[in-house]
Amino acid sequence: MEPSVEIVEVSARDGLQNESAVFETSEKVRLIEAALSAGLKRLEVASFVNPKRVPQMADGEAVIAALPDKSDVTYIGLVLNKRGLLRALETRSGGKRGVDEVGLVAVATDTFAQRNQGQTSLESAELCRDMLALASREGMRGQVTLSASFGCPFEGRVSFDHVINMATIVAEGEPVEIAIADTIGVASPARVTELVERLGAVLPEMPLRAHFHNTRGTGLANAYAAYHAGVKTLDASIGGLGGCPFAPKATGNISTEELVYMLEESGIGTGVDLARLLESTKWIESHLGRRLPSLVAQAGAFPTPEVACL
Template identity: 45%
Template sequence: MGQRIAGFPDTVIITEVGPRDGLQSEAEFIPTAQKIALIQSLLDAGLRRFEITSFVSPRAVPQMRDAAEVMAAFRDRDDAHLTALVPNLRGASAAIEAGVDAMVLFASASESHNRKNVNRSRAESLAGFAEIARLAEGSGTALQGAIATAFGCPFEGDVALSAVLDQAKAYRDLGMTHITLGDTTGMATPALVIDWVQALAEALPGVEFALHFHNTRGVGLACAYAGLSQGVRHYESSIGGLGGCPFVPRATGNVATEDLAYFLEESGVETGTDLDRLIEAAALAEHLVGRELPGQIMKAGPRLKTASMDSVRTANG
């Protein structure tokens, strides 16, 4: 482990979103048994928090049509925290029946992306969440909030901080104390992250914020650095860099879990993960989707991984 950077937290909790956000846009259906094998490999690597699936319409996201079967394989694991994305009351009922630890309610900070993503206005989404909150209260299932396009919208450009604050406050008023800021289109910058985190922490004391970055423009880990400098301890990532919102133009993958874990460990921050096993899990993910994934550590290995001098040619001349 590297020397801890001043101001960084001692430990960070990584939530693996590959099984949901990572796989949701894959055109070819990944067999349920293969999804389960991937999740098991991530558990073997030390990860304990997962956004494991989503209870959405199979017509909208065909890849998630086996949500109940995937949950059934892990619902008895008392050492893992399993969440699922739910867009509406029907999805919430299915998620509760499947035994999730928490339901993630999501809406976009921008009106246009929310209409593309869930075919509703932001106001309609928030009104529906009140019904889900009442259902959750009766079931004992926890609620978490996620704000998509929190740092920018592909259709509108900049998203106002006031829109993010209003949505976070609406979530808090529904009883959510864990809220994720989602950089759905990779429009976050370190400066924006610092400004948003500071404003939200001041406005909503007692709420725990998580950060979810896509590496669309190559600054995902720089944005994570900015979050760490503000004391944020929860981050979401996807094994191998899988993913990309299917309702966004030019979408690319999430920050790779193994890249994030490497960066954190080399910055002196404990993650509870085994990097070698994360690299194995990334290779499995790459095999399942049948193409090269963008994760870098899975290709290069840790910085102190050495090679024999005979493995490369010697320059002539």
């Protein structure tokens, strides 16, 4: 099938940032190369944040410098402030490939935004707008994720009116896309559909992406609802690796192999090789010494008749 959904692989950044086990630079590069071999072409590879707060991301520049230079692949670096943006831009100095795109973050509630970035939610949206302008001047693509779009661990439910207001502020900076993120895994398909449709009505020309956590078991259902509401780019993490270190109980991202299995079995092309993904999950599990949440990783792909259970 021709791909009709783009999957952004986030295991090397959002996946690893919540892990206590240390992945060496070479192992992060190996994880990224495994994702590339499975056909994934847009990947979060580093986070330009304070290494004291997120130690796993301290070697971002070294990881980026070691990545294969593939013309059909987009490497994304996460930044939370102008200092991080300058670090991302620096990876391209001296004619180096560096990151191709920066992912900016605006947090949809004041309490979470203050804890995460030291500012209000509207201030975080305005900062993203300003950083997009700076990135554009330097020839860097930029996109924005509206974190905690559905719920906040400190303030509860989030008003969609507020999320949409933030999106319109961010859109003034002309990002390549805006993502809605269910950072703590509280969304439901009905609410996902509502928010996507409302954003589409207000910003009809803006491409939308969605980022879901499977904290309460609704991640895949939410991804399916987002797709049918008009989202054609979805984040996922090999094995379901990840979580947010700043949000209590925000467990893993939706699993890339589960997302690929669900979409492909529904006749929706992804361009991703499921067998290669499963190999990657087994390697990560061996490094961590535990199983990852992905059920497809445990059960395998669709069984052949010879091994089907009767």
